[in-house]
Structures are given as structure tokens and as C-alpha cells.
Amino acid sequence: xxxxxxxxxxxxxxLAAGALVLTGCSEGGSKGGGDDKKQQENAERQQSAIKxxxxxxxxxxxxxxxxxxxxxxxxxxxxxxxxxxxxxxxxVQDEMSVSQLLHRGLTGYKATSNDGSKHEVVGDLATxxxxxxxxxxxxxxxxxxxxxxxxxxxxxxxxxxxxFERQFAAFINQGPPYIQQWxxxxxxxxxxxxxxxxxxxxxHLPDSTLETPDEKTVLFKFKNPHPDLPYALAMTGxxxxxxxxxxxxxxDKAPVVTGPYKIQEFKSGKSMVLVKNENWDPATDPLRHQxxxxxxxxxxxxxxxxxxxxxxxxxxxRTGVSFSNQVDAGNLSKVLNDPKMKSRTxxxxxxxxxxxxxxxxxxxxxxLKVRQAIAYALPVTPFVRAYGGTDAMEVAGGIISPTVSGYxxxxxxxxxxxxxxxxxxxxxxxxxxxxxxxxKLTFGYINTPxxxxxxxxxxxxxxxxxxxxxxxxxxxxxxxxxxxKLDNNYDIFHTAWGADWPSASTVIPPLYxxxxxxxxxxxxxxxxxxxxxxxxxxxxxxxxxxxxxAEWETxxxxxxxxxxxxxxxxxxxxxxxxxxxxxGLVYDDIIAGVDAxxxxxx
Amino acid sequence: xxxxxxxxxxxxxxxxMWIRFKxxxxxxxxxxxxxxxxxxxxxxxxxxxxxxxxxYTVYADERxxxxxxxxxxxxxxxxxxxxxxxxxxxxxxxxVFTKLLYGIRTSLGIAVAVTLATVLTGIILGVTAGYLGGKxxxxxxxxxxxxxxxxxxxxxxxxxxxxxxxxxxxxxETPVYVxxxxxxxxMWFLGWMxxxxxxxxxxxxxxxxEFIEAAKVSGAxxxxxxxxxxxxxxxxxxxxxxxxxxxxxxxxxAGLSFLGVGIVEPTPDWGQMFSKASTELxxxxxxxxxxxxxxxxxxxxxxxxxxxxxxxxxxxxKTAR
Numbered sequence: 001x002x003x004x005x006x007x008x009x010x011x012x013x014x015l016a017a018g019a020l021v022l023t024g025c026s027e028g029g030s031k032g033g034g035d036d037k038k039q040q041e042n043a044e045r046q047q048s049a050i051k052x053x054x055x056x057x058x059x060x061x062x063x064x065x066x067x068x069x070x071x072x073x074x075x076x077x078x079x080x081x082x083x084x085x086x087x088x089x090x091x092v093q094d095e096m097s098v099s100q101l102l103h104r105g106l107t108g109y110k111a112t113s114n115d116g117s118k119h120e121v122v123g124d125l126a127t128x129x130x131x132x133x134x135x136x137x138x139x140x141x142x143x144x145x146x147x148x149x150x151x152x153x154x155x156x157x158x159x160x161x162x163x164f165e166r167q168f169a170a171f172i173n174q175g176p177p178y179i180q181q182w183x184x185x186x187x188x189x190x191x192x193x194x195x196x197x198x199x200x201x202x203x204h205l206p207d208s209t210l211e212t213p214d215e216k217t218v219l220f221k222f223k224n225p226h227p228d229l230p231y232a233l234a235m236t237g238x239x240x241x242x243x244x245x246x247x248x249x250x251x252d253k254a255p256v257v258t259g260p261y262k263i264q265e266f267k268s269g270k271s272m273v274l275v276k277n278e279n280w281d282p283a284t285d286p287l288r289h290q291x292x293x294x295x296x297x298x299x300x301x302x303x304x305x306x307x308x309x310x311x312x313x314x315x316x317x318r319t320g321v322s323f324s325n326q327v328d329a330g331n332l333s334k335v336l337n338d339p340k341m342k343s344r345t346x347x348x349x350x351x352x353x354x355x356x357x358x359x360x361x362x363x364x365x366x367x368l369k370v371r372q373a374i375a376y377a378l379p380v381t382p383f384v385r386a387y388g389g390t391d392a393m394e395v396a397g398g399i400i401s402p403t404v405s406g407y408x409x410x411x412x413x414x415x416x417x418x419x420x421x422x423x424x425x426x427x428x429x430x431x432x433x434x435x436x437x438x439x440k441l442t443f444g445y446i447n448t449p450x451x452x453x454x455x456x457x458x459x460x461x462x463x464x465x466x467x468x469x470x471x472x473x474x475x476x477x478x479x480x481x482x483x484x485k486l487d488n489n490y491d492i493f494h495t496a497w498g499a500d501w502p503s504a505s506t507v508i509p510p511l512y513x514x515x516x517x518x519x520x521x522x523x524x525x526x527x528x529x530x531x532x533x534x535x536x537x538x539x540x541x542x543x544x545x546x547x548x549x550a551e552w553e554t555x556x557x558x559x560x561x562x563x564x565x566x567x568x569x570x571x572x573x574x575x576x577x578x579x580x581x582x583x584g585l586v587y588d589d590i591i592a593g594v595d596a597x598x599x600x601x602x
Numbered sequence: 603x604x605x606x607x608x609x610x611x612x613x614x615x616x617x618x619m620w621i622r623f624k625x626x627x628x629x630x631x632x633x634x635x636x637x638x639x640x641x642x643x644x645x646x647x648x649x650x651x652x653x654x655x656x657x658y659t660v661y662a663d664e665r666x667x668x669x670x671x672x673x674x675x676x677x678x679x680x681x682x683x684x685x686x687x688x689x690x691x692x693x694x695x696x697x698v699f700t701k702l703l704y705g706i707r708t709s710l711g712i713a714v715a716v717t718l719a720t721v722l723t724g725i726i727l728g729v730t731a732g733y734l735g736g737k738x739x740x741x742x743x744x745x746x747x748x749x750x751x752x753x754x755x756x757x758x759x760x761x762x763x764x765x766x767x768x769x770x771x772x773x774x775e776t777p778v779y780v781x782x783x784x785x786x787x788x789m790w791f792l793g794w795m796x797x798x799x800x801x802x803x804x805x806x807x808x809x810x811x812e813f814i815e816a817a818k819v820s821g822a823x824x825x826x827x828x829x830x831x832x833x834x835x836x837x838x839x840x841x842x843x844x845x846x847x848x849x850x851x852x853x854x855x856a857g858l859s860f861l862g863v864g865i866v867e868p869t870p871d872w873g874q875m876f877s878k879a880s881t882e883l884x885x886x887x888x889x890x891x892x893x894x895x896x897x898x899x900x901x902x903x904x905x906x907x908x909x910x911x912x913x914x915x916x917x918x919x920k921t922a923r
Contacts, residue, residue, distance in 0.1 A: 304882065330882020333672060379663050381671075385693065388883075389672030421663040442774075449881065456868045457660045457694045470775035 050405055050502050051120045052130070052230050052545065053110065058123035061282040062289060065584045065598045066114065072601025073294040074582065077301040077309060077322040081269045086252040087239035088167055089174040093350075094324035096236045097593050100288070101274060101295070103239035104258040106130070106141050106160065106218070107230045108287045109590045116348070116588035116595055119502075121230045122286055125155060125240060125258070126218075129230040135543045136225035141218045148279040149242045150262045157212035162243035165205055169198030171249050175237035176500060178228075183209050185223040187516070200248065227543040231501035260290040260597075272297040291584070291600035303328035310344075310577045311335070318579040319601050324593050326574035329388035335577060336391055344580060346587035346594065347391065350572040351498030353401045353507075354383060354393070356458075357483070357525040357566050359491050369434035371564040374441070374492065375413075377427035377465035380569045381420045382457030383494070386450040391575055395420050396568035398556045403571075403589055404499050404507065406549030406556075413560045414567065427465035437466040444483060444490030447473040454494075484520045494569065495524050502590065503545065504552030509536050511566075512559060527565035531558070615917075622916040629912025635905035639898075643710045646703040653687075655697045657704045657870040661686075662695030669695055672883070680888040691878065692888045696868070702894050704870035706902075712785055713851040719790040721844050724797030729828060729836070731798070732805025743802070746795045754792045755857070761788055762863040778869050785864055789851060797843050804836050838917040845910035849903045856899065872899060 082095050087103045090096055108124035121129045126141040147155045166172060167180050168191065177191065183205070184191035195205055211219040220229065232238065245256035253266065260282075261274040274295040282290065296316075301309070306325040309317045327335050335341050356378060358371050365371060384393040394402075397412040415423060431437050441462060445455035452473075459469040472490065474482045483493045500506040510516065513536050514528025535555050542548040559565065576594055578585050583602040588595035613621075623629050642649065650656055662669045668681055673693045675681030680689030680698070688698035731742035765784040770776045808814060808831075817827050856873025858864035860880075865871035875895035878884060884891050 328882060329672070330886045333670070333674065334886055381663055381666070382660070382694065384671060385662060385669075385673035389670060389674075391671075421666060452867055453693050457663060460658065460660045460868070461663060472775060 050109070050231075050545070053120040053122035053128070055123070055128040057110065057120060058126070058128050058286055060285040062110070062286050062597075065289060065291075065600065068289070068291050068584060068598075068600045069602070070291050070600070071293055072319060072581075073296060073316075074292050074599055074601060075316045075320045076295055076297040077306040077320060077325060078297055078299050079301055079303065079306070079325055081299040082266075082272070084174060084252050085255050085263070085266070086172075087175075087236050087241060087255065088163070088172045089252055090236045091175050093592055097323040097591055097596065098297070099236040099239065100259070100591060101261040101596050102255070102257040102259045102263070103236055104147075104285070105233055105236070105239040107233040109234055110286050111586075111588060111590075111595070111598075114586070116586040119590055121234055124234075124285070124287060125160075130233070132227075132229075132543070134225075135541075136227035136229065137222050139220040139222075139229050141220075143216045143218070144284050146281050147258070147284050148281070149245065149256045149258055150277050150279050151242075151245065151256060152279050153242070153244060155240060155242075155258065156215045157218050158215075159240055159243045160218045161204070161210060161212045162199055162246065163238070163241045164210060165195060165199035166241060166246065167198070168192050168195040169200060169248075170196075172198070176232070176235055178232045178500070179220075179238060182222050182224075182226045182229075183220070225541050225543060227541075227545065227548065228501065228503055228505055231503055231545075235500065260285070260288045261295065269299060271299065288597045289600075295596075301325060304331070307331045307335070307577065310579055311341075313580050319581045321578040321582050321585070321594060321599060322576065323596050326576055329392060332388045332391055332575060335575065341577060344582070344585070345575060345577050346585055347573060347575040348587035348589055348592070349394075349401065349403045350574055350592045351401060351403050352496040352572040353396060353399055353498070354494060354496045354569040354572065355396075355399060355566040356492050356494050356569060358564070359488070359493075359526060360528070360565055361486070361526045362491055364436070364439060365491055367434050367436065368564060369430045370436055370439065373427040373430040373434065373436075373465060374462070374467075375427075375564055375567045376415075376423045376430065377462050377467065378567050378569075379420065379422040379458055379461035380416050382454035382461070383569045384420070385457075386454040387570075387572075392573055393570035394573055396570050398553070398560055399511075399566060399568050400504050400507065400553055400556045401499065401571045403592070404502050404504055404549075405545065406504055406553040408553050408557075411553075411557060411560075413557070416568075422461045422465075424461065424464035431466050438468050439466075440470060440491075441467045442470045442472055442489055442491045444472050444474050444488070444493040446476050446479045446494070448476050451476070451494075481520070483524055484522065486517070486519050486526070493524070496572065497522065498572075503549065504556070505540060505548070508532075508552060508555060508559075509540070512536075525565040527559075527563060529559075529563050529565075532563065619916045623912060626912045626915065628908055629916070632905040632908040632912065635901060636909055639706060639902050639905075640710060642703055643707040646700075646707040649703055650700040653700065655686075655700050657696055657701040658868055659697065660694045661690055661697065662693070665695070672887075674883070674887040679890040682890070688894050689888075689890060691891065692884050693878065693881075694868075696870075698891065698894055701870045701875065702872075702898065705872040705875055705895070706898070708782075708865060708870060709852055709855055709872040712782060712789075712855050713848050715786050716789045716793060716851045716855075717844050717848045719786065720794035720797060720847065721840060723790065723794040724801055724843075725833075725836075725840065727794070728798035728801030729805050729832060732802040733809055733824065733828060733832065735806070735809075739802070742798075746798055749792060750795050752792055754854075757792060758788050758854075758858055759861060759863050762858065778865070781865055781869075785855060785858065789854060793847070793851065797840070797847070800839050800843060801836055804839055805832055808832055808835055838914075842910060842914045842917065845906065845913050849906040849910075852899075852906075853903060 080094060084090050084095055090099055104124050106126045107121050107129050109119045110122045112118045112120055123129050125143055125147050127144055130139045130141050132139050143157060149155060180191040181187060184194040195203060209221055240258060242256040260277055260280045262277040264275045265273040276290055303325050306322045307327050310320055335345060358365050358374060380395055384390060384395060387393050395416050397417060400407050443455060443459060445451045455471050459471055462469050482488060483490060497511055510522045512527050512532055514533050517523045517526050517528060539548055539551045542551060581602045583600045584598040586595045586598055662673045669675055673695060675690045677683060682689040686697055691698055727742050731739045762784060765788060766776055766780055769780045814831055817831050855864060856876060859871045859873030860877040865874055872895055879892040
């Protein structure tokens with residue numbers, strides 16, 4: 001998923017100069033960063049690769065949260081109203097986050113530690129995380145006994161078949177495309193030709209693609225091996241949809257849910273109430289709990305609003321939490337420096353990796369020495385600063401983030417971790433060797449307050465190495481459209497990308513495969529390296545996720561040391577807070593936010 | 603006993619005005635404040651050369667030990683110290699002292715240029731309309747009415763990016779002078795009408811006076827009448843008006859930069875310092891920063907407005923306030 005650049009901020013009218021000075025002296029900044037131990041912990045918690053769990057691990061109920069109590073109501077502050085509730089239409093983080101309470105799929109991520117750091121993929125509706133005997137071409141899933149929709153009807157293989165067939169219908173256009181593409185064996189949006197109207201006009205996928213021999217068994221049959229299927233199935237986009245209760249477009253407002261909570265009331269743009277789903281059986285579910293009686297969700301709470309409300313900790317905000325809102329950059333150091341807030345604060349990584357793309361289609365950028373000079377000269381501190389410091393951003397080494405298996409914390413090809421402000425001396429030498437001192441570098445930056453701030457300081461750093469940086473503003477609304485044009489004017493520009501599941505197969509192929517260069521595609525740097533292309537094909541066929549992860553990391557190293565088409569800047573992090581009466585508060589690395597399933601009222 | 607030797611001295615209106623002005627203590631003080639601001643604006647490069655810093659150095663990268671990772675100065679009060687007199691700007695860590703000096707320079711420079719341009723336009727069009735009358739008066743007055751009906755602030759915000767994009771090649775950064783010229787053009791375009799109207803009215807009244815009639819009868823050409831007879835008589839409204847207009851332009855320019863359509867980082871600018879001061883980062887962590895642009899602008903605007911009042915009083919002591 002790409003990181004949206006959309007920031008809506010109202011133009012504030014000119015404040016009278018008088019209002020600005022009627023304020024007291026400030027106490028000075030927060031304490032300086034560099035918490036070595038914490039850094040190491042963060043790195044360590046990401047080391048372990050995510051394994052596929054067996055049948056024993058997939059058995060419910062989920063392990064009790066220490067100290068958990070039943071009952072009570074939690075009020076949830078959310079920024080955006082949920083545009084989609086139909087699981088097949090869900091592809092954004094906040095909707096995925098609330099879906100953990102509502103929807104269940106064939107597989108899911110089970111937290112194997114109480115801090116939300118270790119996970120394995122287990123069967124959710126299925127008895128295990130899937131079995132394959134031919135290296136990932138054919139996958140077999142068996143449904144558990146006693147699984148039901150909220151209306152009490154049993155979940156059968158027919159529902160699973162329906163779930164995947166309706167993905168081909170035209171009205172399903174927001175969710176992830178992976179499994180449809182794999183079933184149809186085509187990239188892009190051509191997969192819809194396989195079943196143009198979905199299952200709604202009586203046609204079905206042939207048994208050679210998707211087979212449901214009996215009520216409990218589902219078989220996926222791909223032409224090429226897809227060892228990542230258990231990860232993909234864990235996405236909310238592939239959660240099960242009731243065949244009987246499918247109302248097509250209307251399902252988006254009132255889905256038939258399978259999780260521990262059901263929707264009692266949903267006022268789009270205003271509020272939502274979730275209550276217990278009596279037809280959910282904890283014995284079938286290894287992932288979820290049902291401690292709280294109700295969740296009252298209110299929308300339109302901006303980051304500043306939710307932060308201030310939860311900091312104040314009064315009334316219903318004492319049992320308040322936000323699944324997806326983070327602490328805004330301005331309040332960040334205040335929250336982190338308050339010892340009373342420590343037990344109410346969680347933090348962790350988001351899946352996004354920031355990177356400065358070097359436009360390989362421009363003649364001057366074809367010189368490797370020039371690209372290396374950019375990589376050495378570029379200061380990443382401005383980027384970290386603009387978003388609130390090391391609590392919001394961690395200086396990146398490679399393009400594989402800590403949330404993805406295979407991450408190597410020691411990989412740091414341009415010394416950014418030691419010298420985050422860049423190495424202008426080394427860059428200057430490289431640029432002189434290339435004979436390109438004074439090279440004009442057009443830097444397209446996103447026109448947000450953050451973009452303006454980091455781009456000016458980055459330009460200052462690049463200029464120290466001898467580049468002639470020309471900054472160009474790009475409106476935030478159209479930023480990604482502009483930089484993904486094949487014929488754009490920008491030599492360098494910053495983008496961010498997040499993995500869809502913890503495998504680099506959702507990072508490296510879409511971003512760096514030279515064969516997917518197209519107008520509007522995500523190969524922003526327009527890199528087309530034959531070795532990278534062939535390696536992508538080779539690694540995509542490796543069935544062992546741990547081995548594949550190691551190979552992706554090797555390719556990451558090749559890209560950054562030999563190709564140098566991007567310079568990683570930072571791994572996105574966030575800090576979230578909750579009211580004082582909230583128990584079981586954990587930051588889940590996979591959800592990239594507060595884990596709603598574990599919450600209880602103290 | 604000696605006879606009083608007091609003589610009657612003939613004085614020009616200018617001299618009279620000067621004498622009256624010197625007696626007005628408020629006027630003199632505010633005039634010196636205003637002159638001080640113009641001086642530090644003019645001498646900003648000299649001052650910062652002596653001080654040894656410039657407003658473009660990213661101290662957050664040059665001296666990382668002075669900042670936390672979010673770019674907030676570690677020392678209290680925004681890092682004020684013997685080395686950085688006014689502290690450091692949260693974010694990229696620019697030096698606030700030189701930034702303020704250069705910001706004053708940019709803002710005052712633009713305001714003075716706009717004032718000169720609008721005064722010139724106001725004189726030309728206002729006096730022409732008033733002196734010629736008839737069709738010329740009708741059309742110029744309609745243009746003034748039309749432009750006065752424009753919502754100025756909205757027009758600035760909407761037209762600044764358009765004007766800027768007219769000048770710049772798509773591969774280059776927008777040069778600072780383009781933004782400056784665009785700001786001057788945009789503010790000039792909607793800034794001259796009030797002065798133009800006042801001058802039209804004054805000229806209209808003067809045109810019917812006897813000394814103009816006399817000049818006309820004696821065969822003086824219109825150019826000479828305007829230069830020698832009319833202009834000297836409208837100096838008062840011009841001076842008074844421009845002393846009111848200049849601080850208005852300073853705040854208008856600051857307003858545009860505050861809204862992000864005027865001068866942008868890293869070019870120092872008064873208004874842009876306000877917009878920086880209003881960010882959540884500065885509000886929560888370094889409120890001291892606001893004092894420097896805030897207080898300096900209050901002092902400047904108040905002093906200039908008081909100066910305008912004093913100038914008016916000195917020219918026209920009879921009018922009661």
C-alpha cells in the first residue's frame with residue numbers, strides 16, 4: 001500500500017501579532033534522543049521471521065490476556081469514518097484495524113507474545129495455515145467445526161467459494177488484487193475476465209482453479225507457485241462473506257460478520273456501536289477475545305483532538321482509546337516525557353519505508369557515481385525531524401523494514417545510522433571523480449509543512465556536496481500522480497511504501513521490477529536492472545518463507561550497493577495513547593496499531 | 603532694557619511642518635524607531651557578517667548536539683545563548699537573530715517597493731482623472747470601483763501561484779526574486795485605488811481654484827499646471843496616506859507568507875516566522891520563539907502608525923483628532 005500524501009489543513013486566517021506574544025517563556029526542548037537499549041530491543045523484536053503455524057497452534061480459544069476482566073464499554077476515537085465494511089473492499093489501515101473485531105478469514109496472525117511483537121500465521125476459520133504438497137501451486141484448507149455467521153448459519157466451503165468469486169465482480173474495486181491475479185495468472189486488472197460478473201449470474205470458477213469437494217474443504221489451484229498464500233489470506237480483504245446474506249453493494253454498509261462483535265448501529269461520518277456477537281464461539285477462534293460489552297466509536301477526531309482528549313483522561317475518555325490515531329507530532333515529546341503517561345502509551349512500527357527515489361530515466365542519473373554521491377550526501381535527519389523525531393521515524397538502512405521478515409538491522413550501506421546528517425566529504429569526492437560537480441538536481445517535494453521543512457534542509461545538505469539543487473513543490477493531492485508519470489521533471493523525490501504482509505514480496509517486485517514500469521505504476525525510480533528482474537522471479541518461487549526472506553534481504557543489499565536507485569530515509573513509527581481505565585493495551589506490529597482484540601476495561 | 607529683536611521670518615509650509623513635527627515627542631520617537639528598523643533591514647548583511655552567522659545554515663544538522671531528534675533546541679528558551687542571541691528555530695534550527703534581521707529586510711523591502719509603486723500609480727491615475735474630468739475621469743473611476751470590489755486577500759492567495767508559474771521553467775526552482783516580484787505585482791495591483799480616489803477628489807477641488815484658473819489663462823500647458831500647481835498641493839495627502847499604507851503592506855505581505863503563498867522557506871521572512879511560530883511543534887515546545895517576530899512587528903506597526911498620525915498633525919494642525 002502506498003502512503004497517501006493527503007493532508008487536509010485549513011488555511012488559518014492571519015493571527016493578530018498581539019495574540020502571538022501574549023504567552024509565557026518555554027521550558028526548553030525535550031531530552032535528546034539516542035536511547036540505545038530501546039533501539040536494540042526494537043531491532044530484536046523484528047528479527048524473528050513469521051512462521052506458518054500448524055493445527056495445534058490454530059486451535060481456539062486464544063490465550064487469556066493477563067489480568068483481563070469482562071464487561072464495560074470502551075469509547076473509540078477515530079479520525080475517518082469507515083468508508084467500507086464489506087471485507088472485500090477494505091485495504092486501508094483504520095478499516096483493517098476495526099475489522100479484527102468483525103471479520104474472520106481462512107488464516108490470521110496470532111500474537112505469540114503479550115507485547116504484540118511475535119506472531120505466527122495460523123488457521124482462523126481453517127484448521128491450520130494451509131497445506132501444500134507441490135511447492136505452493138495447490139493449497140488445501142479445511143474449515144473448523146462450529147464456525148457461524150452472526151445470523152447463526154454455519155460457514156461452509158460454499159461461502160468461501162462465494163467470497164473469492166465475488167472478488168471478480170466489477171463493484172469490488174478497492175481491495176487487494178493478489179489472489180485474484182494468482183487465480184487468473186495475470187498481472188494488472190485483467191483478472192476480471194476470468195469471471196466478469198462474479199458468481200451473481202450463476203457462473204462459477206472451474207474446479208481446476210478453486211475446488212470445494214465437500215462442505216469443509218477448499219482447494220486453491222494456481223498455475224505458478226504462490227508460497228505467500230497464507231499471508232495473503234490473512235488480509236481483511238479476503239475475509240469470508242456470507243453467500244446467503246450477500247447484498248452486493250449494500251453489503252458495504254451492513255455486512256454479515258463472523259467475529260466476536262457485530263454492528264449494532266452505524267451512522268456514516270458520525271458514530272458506530274459494536275456489541276457482542278452471540279454466535280461467535282471462542283473455542284473456534286485462536287486470535288480474538290470478547291472481554292468488552294460495547295465499543296462506541298466516534299469519527300472526525302483529528303490527531304490533536306484525540307491526543308488532547310485522552311491526555312485529559314476525564315469522563316468516557318477514561319475508558320477511551322483510538323485504534324489508529326497516533327499522537328500528533330507537536331504533542332509527542334510532551335506525552336513521552338510525562339512519567340504518568342508511560343503505562344498508557346504504546347508505540348511501534350508502521351509498515352512504511354520512506355525512500356528518496358533517483359529517477360533512472362534521466363541521462364545525468366545514469367552515472368552510478370552520481371547516484372552514490374546523492375546517497376552519501378543526502379541527510380536523513382531533516383526527514384526524521386519534520387515528523388517528530390526518533391519516536392516517529394527510525395533512520396533506515398535498507399528498504400526492507402523491521403516489520404518485514406528478513407530485516408537486517410546491521411545493514412547500513414551509506415552510514416546513515418552513524419552519520420544521519422550525511423557525508424558531504426565522501427559525496428564531494430565521488431562527484432568530482434564523476435566530473436559532475438555543480439550538477440543540477442531537480443528535487444520534487446510534497447507541498448505540506450513537513451515536505452517544505454525537510455526538503456529545504458535536504459537541499460542544503462546536498463549542496464554541501466556540490467550539487468545545484470532546484471526544489472520544486474508538488475501539490476499534496478496529486479503528488480503520487482505526478483511522480484509516477486514516466487516523463488516527469490524530477491531527478492529525486494521522496495515516496496513511502498508499506499508491505500501488505502510481512503514479506504518483501506509485496507515490496508521489491510512492485511517497486512523495483514523493471515517490467516512493471518508503466519504510467520502511474522509504483523516503480524517510481526524507473527529502475528530496470530536485468531539481475532533484479534531475474535532474481536525477483538527466482539525468489540518468488542521459493543516456498544520456505546524464512547529462506548525467501550533471506551534471499552529478499554540479499555536482493556535489497558544488491559539494489560542499494562550496486563544499483564542505488566533509491567536512498568532509504570526512515571522506517572515510520574507511531575506512538576498511541578489510551579485512557580487510564582484501559583487494560584490490555586498493546587501495539588501490534590502486524591496491525592500497525594493498538595490491538596483491539598485484547599482490550600478490556602480495568 | 604533691550605528692545606526685542608524678534609523678527610518675523612518667512613517660512614515655507616514644509617519648514618512649518620518640520621518645526622511642528624519636532625515638537626511632537628511621540629512623532630520623533632516613532633520616527634526613530636522606524637528609522638532603526640529600516641537601518642537594520644538595510645544593514646542586515648553587515649550585522650550578520652559581524653555576528654558570524656547566516657540565516658540559511660541548518661544548525662540542526664551542523665550542530666546536532668544542540669537539538670533533540672525532533673529539531674527542538676535542547677537548551678531552555680529555544681536555545682538562547684551567548685552564541686545564538688535569539689536562540690534557534692525549532693525544526694531545521696536556523697539562527698533566529700539573523701533570520702529576523704533578514705526577514706525584516708525582505709518584508710520592508712517588499713513593502714517599500716509596493717508603496718512606491720502604488721503611490722506612483724495613484725498619483726498618475728488619480729490626478730489625471732481629477733484634472734481631465736469627463737470621459738477619462740469616468741473610466742478611471744469605474745476601474746477603481748471595479749478593483750475595489752475585488753476581495754483582496756482571496757485574490758492574492760489565488761493569483762500568487764499563477765503569477766509565479768508564469769515566470770519559471772519547469773526544471774528550475776522558483777527563484778526568490780520571482781516570488782518577490784510576484785508579491786509586489788499582486789499587492790500593487792489591488793493597492794493603489796484608495797490613494798487614487800483621494801487624489802482624484804483633491805485634484806477635482808483644486809482644479810476649480812483661482813490660481814489654477816490664472817495659470818490656465820496665462821497659457822501654461824496642462825503638464826506644467828499639474829507639476830507646478832497641483833502636485834505641491836497634494837503632497838500632504840500623499841505623505842499621510844503612504845505612512846498608513848506602508849505598515850499595511852508589511853502586514854499584508856506577512857499575511858501572505860503566513861498562508862504559504864508569499865515568501866517560502868528557506869528565504870527569511872517576517873510573516874513566515876509567524877507561520878512557523880503557530881505550528882504545534884513550536885507552540886508545545888518553544889513558545890519563546892514567538893516573541894521575536896511578534897514583538898518586533900508590533901513595535902514596527904505601532905510606531906509607523908503613530909508616525910503617520912504625527913505627520914498628519916504636523917501638516918494640518920487645525921484638524922482636531
